[in-house]
Amino acid sequence: MSGPDGGVPHRRTGRRVEATAPLDLSGAGRATAEAVRFLRECQGHGLSVRWRAAGTPSYDPALLRHLPPPVELPADPGALEAWRTEHTHGVLYHRRGPDFVTVLDRRRRGTAVRLTLDHPGLLGTFLRLLEPTPVAVLDPVGREALALLTAERLVLACGGWAVTLPPRIRRWPVPCTAI
Amino acid sequence: MRVHLVTMPWHPLDLPSLQLGLLHRIVRRARPGDEVTEFHGSLRWAEFLLEHSGGRLTPGDCVEVGSDAIFHGLGDWVFSGALYDDPGWGTARLRDYAAGRGVPVGTALAMRPYAAGFVDACATEILAADPDVVGFTSTFMQNVPSLALARALKRRRPGLTVVFGGSNCDGPMGHALHRNHPFVDHVVRGEAEYAFPALLRHLAAGTDPVDVPGLCWWDGPVSRANTETRRTVAPADIPSPDYDQWQAALDASPVQEYLHPKLVVEGARGCWWGEKHHCTFCGLNGSAMAFRAKPGERLWTEIDRLVRRHRILDVVTVDNIIDMAYFRDFLPRVAASGWDLRLHYEVKSNLTPAQLRLLGDSGTVHIQPGIESLGSRVLDLMDKGVTGARNVRTLRECENHALTCSWNLLYGFPGERDDDYTPVIDQLPALVHLQPPSGAHRIQLERFSPHFTDPDLGFGKRRPAAMYQHVYDLPEDELADLVYLFDTEPAGIGGAVERRLREAVAAWRAGHADSRLLFEEDGAELLVHDRRHGRPPATHRFTGWQAAALRHLEDGRTVPALHRLLTAGGHEVPGEALETWVRRAVGRGLLFRDGATCVSLPTWGEPVRLPEGSG
Incomplete structure (x- = not known):
């Protein structure tokens, strides 16, 4: 895209x-x-x-x-x-690696939390929910992952729909080291 | 044998030690029966400071002292008191030095009282592993911290063998380090791939290492320095680093939350440009200039392995210059991975727009193109092999491809004149929308550079840099062999021109954040939106030959060459009219003129710009 x-x-x-x-x-x-x-x-x-x-x-x-x-x-x-x-810019974003995704979360002032999502269930759900998805279609593994991702404030789940919040960084700012 | 490998402060906290990663593999490959352990002393030091200062001295302070103050020796000075058993050693000289230069030393002074206790704790921890050999790697300001620990180790266990190596040990520096520090048993000078296993064989056999090229060793009370070899290590013999023990140390470290870890890889050693034209000021390649690169496929295989193993997507390359073959056999592989890597690479400045695009597509978004100057005569004096116009073009393309460009503006080259700088300084306000240099810096005399090896180039009078007076308790003739940086009489520009240059660079840095100069195509019209600091906002409209001329000048051309191109394109332009138009465009800051060559300054791309350090 x-x-x-x-x-x-x-x-x-x-x-x-x-x-x-x-x-x-x-x-x-x-x-x-x-x-x-x-x-x-x-x-x-x-x-x-x-x-x-x-x-x-x-x-x-x-x-x-x-x-x-x-x-x-x-x-x-x-x-x-x-x-x-x-x-x-860049306060919350994700990056793709082989079989994992890293999330950088600096939403809480003064902190920089780095998460690595490599558990297949968690990773699969994070990626799937990049497309807005009805919660009802998720299987039990997906639902469990959704609960974890929602608790980490990485997914918005509301009105029966869920969507992943951190953008994938497609274009680095200048300087790229600022985020 | 039990081999303990040590990297002391001020190794950067966010990077694994490539040196330890390589040495680990070298020993394991040559001596599968040996036990190899690593001590990540820089990480330990950050932990020690954080804990013992009650949280006042943070990893950020380590960066200030250990990385930002390389030219003032602050990091070495912190440990000089431990090396010389005198907590106040060199403090008065440091204060004098700093006062005369406006160097802030508060953080270094705050760290000094912890150094001796830290060295003691390191010695206890290392000796608890009961090593036979302790190998130190030393680069930049790692000498004194390493010497202090080596001395403590030998004092507590005289039978231990202490070996030093690394960039600080290259050539005469290694021999001076050896003969002035009897608690250092051996110094490996030059690359370790062949020499270190050869030394270990002698240690195991109890024989004198007379045949290990470059090695320094003690023959009774005499410090022997074997002749250095001209043979360099073949790329096939350079291993892929092992970072497992670093990862374990990092995972267990309370300073982890302060760090943004990155991987370090090595594609090549030496410099292919320097083999042909050694940049006059550069001593970075030491005594081994010969360029040797791993095949791109192999470099990618190493990165693939490390990324999967460590789950880290930031990669720093240590190569002094990218292998041009990597544009064919490495970068396309990186781009095709589909991973969101972020790479740092040092490149030559005269890359094509297509090459710069490939860098961006591969995630090599942080480059260091060795720009150094925007004046062609000065670039000629330093034998840089690039013109000022070409450098400006590179800066412009970095905007087009959202590449972060680290560069310095260097001056003080013997033979340079005021009028090499005046036309450049006059035009710097027009460049304010392009990424500014970190600053304008007078060059220092570096060992191994042509300026150093050939006094006739203009730096005949030299002495070890003043900072070493508060680092080492050694006579000047020994320092002259031990150190890397030297003070000289200033060459080149000075006075008003130097001041103007520094002020213009400061103004560039201050005005950059909100400055834009953007092309936009609007039907047959070419628009240039000027939103640069220091100028009223304006939109210039160009059509016909003028629009074509601006486009042609993106590549940088002389006026006659531009005229030929316009004529070939069906534009009838009187030569005089073209000259007048070019003069006006230079006056409006739309073109940069470097001698006879003009280059267009507007960009097509507009990167997201953030203040440095906003993360």
């Missing part, structure tokens, strides 16, 4: 992307999972994205703070400022 796609209508000019309709963050179902996937992919490809938010999250909205902030957050305009302040 060379850029974001999925069900989110958008326009792309060079390295700039604009979502043409508000993205539903309510967590009521597939739309929110697709919105997360869209923003996550933009972030991973180093694209600058302009978007507006709709809906009131039924989950902890801080789960999305590693994604680029919207220009509008009608449900909670006060939180928009915090999102803008807290958002840093």
Whole structure:
């Protein structure tokens, strides 16, 4: 994939992307999972994205703070400022290796947690949930992995759908050592 | 035999020791019956400081003293008190030195009181393993910490054999280290692949190592230095490093949470450019310039093994220059892996855009292209084999391919003149959107460099660098053989031009973060969006021959060559009009002029830019 796609209508000019309709963050179902996937992919490809938010999250909205902030957050305009302040490129991302994935998580200020996902069940579910997926289709191994990944705040599970949160880093910033 | 391999501070905390990794394999390969253990003293030191200072002295402080202060000898000085049994040894001289140069020494001073206790603890731990041979590897500021520990070991167990090796032991340095430190039994000078197993054979047999090339050994009270060999180690005999014991040490270490571990690999030794044209200031290859590279397929096999084993995707290569064959037989393999590797490589500056793209595609996103200068005459003086225009082009392509480019701007070359710098300094504000150098630095005289070996090149008067006065308690004639860096009378530019250069580089670094100069194609028009620091925002529109000219100049050309290209492309441009247009474009900072050559400055790519150290 060379850029974001999925069900989110958008326009792309060079390295700039604009979502043409508000993205539903309510967590009521597939739309929110697709919105997360869209923003996550933009972030991973180093694209600058302009978007507006709709809906009131039924989950902890801080789960999305590693994604680029919207220009509008009608449900909670006060939180928009915090999102803008807290958002840093590369605060949460993953990288692929042979039979493992590493996750770097610097969402808690002053910490840099490095996780290596190499357990087949965990790794398989993490990768599968890069595509928004109904929780109902997961088998018991998938459900157990989902619980662990949700507890680590690496997956958003809401409204019967689940989606992986850390973008895969496709384009390193300059300097690449900054993240 | 039990062989204990030691790397002392200030080995970088986030990297395994390639030297230990190689030596481990070399001993195991030559002597399968020997027991090989490793002591990762740098990691131990970080742990010791953290624990004994109650958390005040952190791994970040080790970087400040051990890596950032290489040119001031702070890391060695921390351990000089332990080596000379005098906690206050050299402190007054260090303070004088630092005051005169504005060098911060607070962290080093805070560390010094822990050094002797640490050395003692290291000796206890190593002796508990009951080794027959303890081998130290020493590079940069590892000499004094290693000597301090070696002395403590021999004092407590005189029958132990202490061996030194590593870059600090190359050539006359190794012999000086040996003859001035009787508790060092042997010094392996040069590469260890053949010499170290040969020494171990002599130790096992109890015979004098008279036939081991380059080796220093004691013949009674006399320090003997065997003649060094010109024979270099064949790539097939260079093993793949073993990092298992490093991984175990890291996994058990409380400082692990402070570190971002990376793998270290070696594709090649020596320098293929230096074999033909030795850059006049560079002494990095020591006495072994001959370039030898592992086949790309083998290097990839080694990385594949290490990545799978250690689950680490960051890879640092130690090669002084990339083998150009790797663009065919190594980098495509890395790119095809589909893994999100991040590699660091030193490259030559005159790479093509396609080669730079391949670097980016393979995850080799951190490069060190040896740019050194943006003025062609100065680059000629250093025999660098590249022009200023070409270097500017490389910097521009790094933006296009989101490559992180580490480089220094060096000056102080004998024979350089003010007017080599003035036109470059005048144009530096136009480059503010490209990655700046780490700083403008006057070159130092390095052992093994042409500047060192040939005093007629301009550095006739030299003496061991002043910093060694607070590192070693040795007379100057011994230091002259022992050390790597020398002070000289300054050559080249000085005064106002030097000041202007340093100020212009500081302004470049300060103005870079928000500066952009971007091409955009808009139908038949070529737009240039200028958002550079120090200039009003502007969008320039070009069509016809002017747009074509800007595109042609991306490769860097003279005006007559550009004229021929435009004419061949069907553009009728009077020569005078072209000259005028080029002058104006240089004036607007859209082109960089290096002598007769002009190169376009706008970029197509816009990397995500972050402040250094924001992680």
